[in-house]
Amino acid sequence: MLTKNHPRRQVIKQTSMSIFETIISRRSIGKMTSQPPTRQEIERLLEAATHAPNHHKVEPWKFFVLAGDARQQLGIVMAESLTQRLAESPLPSEKQDALINKERTKLMRSPVVIAVVAEPPRQAHVLAIENIEATAAATQNMLLVAEEMGLACMWRTGDAAYDPRVKEWLQLDPDDHIVAFVYVGYPAIPRLERRPVPYDEKTTWLGWVE
Numbered sequence: 384m385l386t387k388n389h390p391r392r393q394v395i396k397q398t399s400m401s402i403f404e405t406i407i408s409r410r411s412i413g414k415m416t417s418q419p420p421t422r423q424e425i426e427r428l429l430e431a432a433t434h435a436p437n438h439h440k441v442e443p444w445k446f447f448v449l450a451g452d453a454r455q456q457l458g459i460v461m462a463e464s465l466t467q468r469l470a471e472s473p474l475p476s477e478k479q480d481a482l483i484n485k486e487r488t489k490l491m492r493s494p495v496v497i498a499v500v501a502e503p504p505r506q507a508h509v510l511a512i513e514n515i516e517a518t519a520a521a522t523q524n525m526l527l528v529a530e531e532m533g534l535a536c537m538w539r540t541g542d543a544a545y546d547p548r549v550k551e552w553l554q555l556d557p558d559d560h561i562v563a564f565v566y567v568g569y570p571a572i573p574r575l576e577r578r579p580v581p582y583d584e585k586t587t588w589l590g591w592v593e
């Protein structure tokens with residue numbers, strides 16, 4: 384863990400935004416430059432992830448930081464898998480080739496991709512869904528800290544996240560769950576504005592007295 388006065392802290396860019404400001408300004412940014420974040424920056428995201436709430440303190444997450452060739456290697460596995468799936472319900476060959484090529488290269492869209500994985504319960508009282516929920520919270524922590532540091536992030540899943548061959552390549556158990564591929568880099572485009580549905584359309588107040 385990086386302590387307050389650790390020298391590596393000094394190289395990490397931070398804004399003075401409040402947590403609330405960081406949350407409402409965060410947006411997914413899908414296009415990134417090829418400049419890789421530093422190891423310290425990635426470690427800061429991972430550190431933030433491990434502070435997520437989790438039931439029974441099982442800390443059910445694990446992380447795979449994919450950079451350089453590792454993205455290409457996993458891309459080949461993903462493309463082989465898609466090829467197999469398409470063999471069962473083929474498309475016109477031109478379309479099929481384009482889809483397979485996209486699958487092979489998609490991890491190259493950012494210089495670093497972090498696979499965030501939820502482990503299955505190891506004890507009877509732990510629920511699988513809660514491990515996934517906690518790992519999703521860990522993922523959101525990463526996105527928020529990335530926002531604070533001026534990094535671009537995109538949480539992606541897609542078929543690859545649920546693909547047994549992808550899990551095998553990462554040496555995961557079949558019951559492990561890939562919650563996110565977090566694409567990380569520096570923004571190449573401005574963020575897209577998004578206005579969420581206002582909370583009052585989603586909220587029921589019960590027993591509230593002014």
Ligand SMILES: Cc1cc2nc3c(=O)[nH]c(=O)nc-3n(C[C@H](O)[C@H](O)[C@H](O)COP(=O)(O)O)c2cc1C
Nearest residue numbers: 409410411412413537538539540541562563575577
């Ligand atoms: C569980 C999960 C899976 C997602 N998978 C994808 C994905 O496969 N591809 C993608 O473009 N975005 C994916 N997203 C990102 C959403 O598209 C994005 O968060 C949404 O459009 C809202 O935009 P914002 O993040 O900029 O607020 C995913 C988000 C979550 C939470």
